Amino acid sequence: MNTTVTVTGGNISQQEQDAYVRYVKDKYPGRKFASIDIRLDGDYVDLSWQLEPExxxxxxxxxxxxxxxxxxxxxxxxxxxxxxxxxxxxxxxxxx
Structure with missing residues (x-):
């Protein structure tokens, strides 16, 4: 299953986006993600995600x-x- 990644509040490079996705996936090894949302707020980044049902x-x-x-x-x-x-x-x- 592919993970849907959404970026809001600005633009980031694909490399930076991949780094945030890797961070979240490393935090929950073995789990599958339905979606990962990256919200940019000035100097801050909020990450939220939905896990696939297990x-x-x-x-x-x-x-x-x-x-x-x-x-x-x-x-x-x-x-x-x-x-x-x-x-x-x-x-x-x-x-x-």
Whole structure:
């Protein structure tokens, strides 16, 4: 995925722009960037960026085991999982 770089507030050389992009990418090694914004303000430069979403695997603690999927559970464990009480944020009334 290509990173979109936007420069506002003035003009800078491609070499300077590449240096700012390299600085941000070195700060977060291994991450992918959706966009990097370079805002020039006189003698100051503000950098802001958006990271690409990073996929993750949901890990749950079920019946004493840390699991990501239920595919290795037998029928009894699967039934136990389905019988669990699901807790969540219910419908709360607003107090006035």
């Amino acid at each position: 996929p993750f695997e949901r890990i749950r603690r079920i019946t004493g085991y840390l699991v990501g999927t239920l595919d290795r559970f037998n029928d009894a464990k699967r039934a136990e999982v389905e019988d669990r009480v699901k807790h969540g944020i219910g419908n709360f009334e607003t107090l006035e």
